[in-house]
Amino acid sequence: MFTSGTRQLLAKSNKLCLKSGSYLKTFSAKFTTCDLYALVEPTEPKVVTENSPGPNSLKIQAEISNFQDIRPMIFSTGIPFSSSFISSLPFCENSFSQISSIPLGYNHHAILDVCSSPEMVLSLANRPSLTLLPPTNWADKLQNIHMKVAPKGLTNVFNTVDGSSANDLAFKAAFIAYKEMRGLPDELSEQELSTSMDNASPGSPDLSILSFRNGFHGRTMSTLSATRTKPIHKVGIPAFKWPAVDFPQLRYPLEKFEKENAAEEKRCLDQVEHIIKTSKTPIAGLIVEPIPSEGGDLHASNQFFQKLRKITKDNGVVMIVDEVQTGVGATGKFWAHEYWELDTPPEIVTFSKKMQAAGFYHQAQLRPKIPMRQFNTWMGDPSRTLIAGAIISEIESQSLVEKTKATGDYLMSHLKPISIRYNKLVQNVRGKGTLVAFDCPTPEYRDMFVSLMRSEGVLIYACGNRSVRFRPALIFSKSHVNVFLPRFESVLNKMYKQLWS
Ligand SMILES: Cc1ncc(COP(=O)(O)O)c(C=O)c1O
Structure with missing residues (x-):
């Protein structure tokens, strides 16, 4: 592992390499992808635009819309991922995971390793x-x-x-x-x-x-x-x-x-x-x-x-x-x-x-x-x-199923008391592992909640008529929950103030 000074230096040069698209060539010889992953995982989401989608995303949306219907777009991820490797996307997107389809977060070393193998x-x-x-x-x-x-x-x-x-x-x-x-x-007849x-x-x-x-x-x-x-x-x-x-x-x-x-x-x-x-x-x-x-x-x-x-x-x-x-x-x-x-x-x-x-x-x-x-x-x-x-x-090697169960239990242990404190907004908390959800009283409050969470840098998604669902990757851990919770409460406080004070 690296000292923090080395980390900063590497992060800087990594950024340059990623921009020039030469990450694999430059780094695979010197460092394992595991080192790189540890180096760049952000500790919390950082919102850099006033609105979401921000100006870059809107520009990308306009460009794509010349050829495809891109109206559902939430924001552009920076994919092909050169910049997402170093941005806060992995965290803020962690609760949604590309519609629940990212198992290990972005740029996980195990996946990068197999992708750079001759067999692949x-x-x-x-x-x-x-x-x-x-x-x-x-x-x-x-x-x-x-x-x-x-x-x-x-x-x-x-x-x-x-x-x-x-x-x-x-x-x-x-x-x-x-x-x-x-x-x-089961023979098939002529008829x-x-x-x-x-x-x-x-x-x-x-x-x-x-x-x-x-x-x-x-x-x-x-x-x-x-x-x-x-x-x-x-x-x-x-x-x-x-x-x-x-x-x-x-x-x-x-x-x-x-x-x-x-x-x-x-x-x-x-x-x-x-x-x-x-x-x-x-x-x-x-x-x-x-x-x-x-x-x-x-x-x-x-x-x-x-x-x-x-x-x-x-x-x-x-x-x-x-x-x-x-x-x-x-x-x-x-x-x-x-x-x-x-x-x-x-x-x-x-x-x-x-x-x-x-x-x-x-x-x-x-x-x-x-x-x-x-x-x-x-x-x-x-x-x-x-x-x-x-x-x-x-x-298997990281016991991620067991860890997901523990993280889910931890998340639920916090959501349940929050749903008592904020029972006008957070109802029917339920879940297995990290497939956790709750209901808002109306679709309108739910949509407001989802949008305010986005401005806190957390992409969390709606489902059903008035529900909100967590769909994190399997690497979502207690420390991610701890970053999520204050943002969650801050949004609930805002909504309470706006709606009921
Ligand atoms: C339970 C379930 N089945 C099937 C599908 C369809 O999968 P796909 O979008 O890959 O076609 C989805 C997609 O969200 C799903 O959630």
């Missing part, structure tokens, strides 16, 4: 069609990276490009398995083959995927039919006429509303059972997020999910657990559904985001009997798998 260079230069012409070491990568963290009971993995395609292709897997799940012979070319039954059967209201599963054509968060996501787009059921809306504190919450969960489970038994288009699969996130960070008890599993199993319905947002450690378990302690695993678990590689794990019986019924050109990307490998090793 070759992987990037020669992207293969993995199912037709896989590299010689692909079985090794599958076994030692993807399968190393496979959910219990799931022995196969299917690679895709993002969260939506993971769910989309999981739906296809459920449809293909429909007959098998019911013990029917099925020919009618499929006209999108007609029986070749294109009227089967459906059951999803929950307030669930988000992506925005491709099929996943949008199962997504039920905001109308603006869906309006004007043709959809499969698939049914939906309510996700429990629990009341807090949980200890006080045990009876009411049990009744609410039963009400939703009854809906599931009723629809599966009576739907005109048979239900081939059911998709559920362990914590519906975009829909407001909703929680349900382990018993709820255990009963859901039993209903799906008893009725031959493929259970798809969408862990795109909850997976890879953020809840204090590697997979959030581990909390449920199911007797039998779900048939499918989908992943993306913090894995930096996407796809779904599945039971062996869901492998189609006829090859190429599930197929794409790339079917994943070995370079993303290498990054996933670095992430998984770092999570």
Whole structure:
């Protein structure tokens, strides 16, 4: 490690190197990336513009908008990251992590190391069609990276490009398995083959995927039919006429509303059972997020999910657990559904985001009997798998899942008393690991809160109708919480003054 004088000097020259884009060339020989990371991690967010987005971001927004619709932009990150390496972005963005998809913060040494390896260079230069012409070491990568963290009971993995395609292709897997799940012979008749070319039954059967209201599963054509968060996501787009059921809306504190919450969960489970038994288009699969996130960070008890599993199993319905947002450690378990302690695993678990590689794990019986019924050109990307490998090793060697649980508990232990002191603004505090959320009384107060936090240098994000969610990287620690808390209270004080004094 370096003395503080050396650090300053290095930080200065590092800045120059980064500006000239020669960071790897200049430093990789002399220092490990770990040294560089430690050298430049900021201790607190620094807001340098009066408004957000600031003038630089607005200029970048205007430039991009010549070619793309960039209206959702929050601010420009300085990516390709040369300047973010030394800016306060890693901290201030820590609560949001590129929509919950950054596992180890920015420029983590483990990821930089694998990205600068010869294996990565070759992987990037020669992207293969993995199912037709896989590299010689692909079985090794599958076994030692993807399968190393496979959910219990799931022995196969299917690679895709993002969260939506993971769910989309999981739906296809459920449809293909429909007959098998019911013990029917799975040969395809001449009539099925020919009618499929006209999108007609029986070749294109009227089967459906059951999803929950307030669930988000992506925005491709099929996943949008199962997504039920905001109308603006869906309006004007043709959809499969698939049914939906309510996700429990629990009341807090949980200890006080045990009876009411049990009744609410039963009400939703009854809906599931009723629809599966009576739907005109048979239900081939059911998709559920362990914590519906975009829909407001909703929680349900382990018993709820255990009963859901039993209903799906008893009725031959493929259970798809969408862990795109909850997976890879953020809840204090590697997979959030581990909390449920199911007797039998779900048939499918989908992943993306913090894995930096996407796809779904599945039971062996869901492998189609006829090859190429599930197929794409790339079917994943070995370079993303290498990054996933670095992430998984770092999570294991640094016990990041356990640390995330401890950080989450620490955050909650502060949020709960704050929610008592500021109960007009901070309500229904809930969470697992660092996937923590609370409600504001109205969408307007929530939006005001999010915007004031941004001016404090903390990017925290909205979800649902009136909720706020934390989505930090797995390196988010107690010290980050300690930097967050005074800014949080300062915003709450400001709002109290403005609204109620
Ligand atoms: C639970 C869940 N599923 C699926 C998706 C879709 O993933 P992607 O945006 O990578 O297509 C998201 C995205 O936020 C998500 O949160």
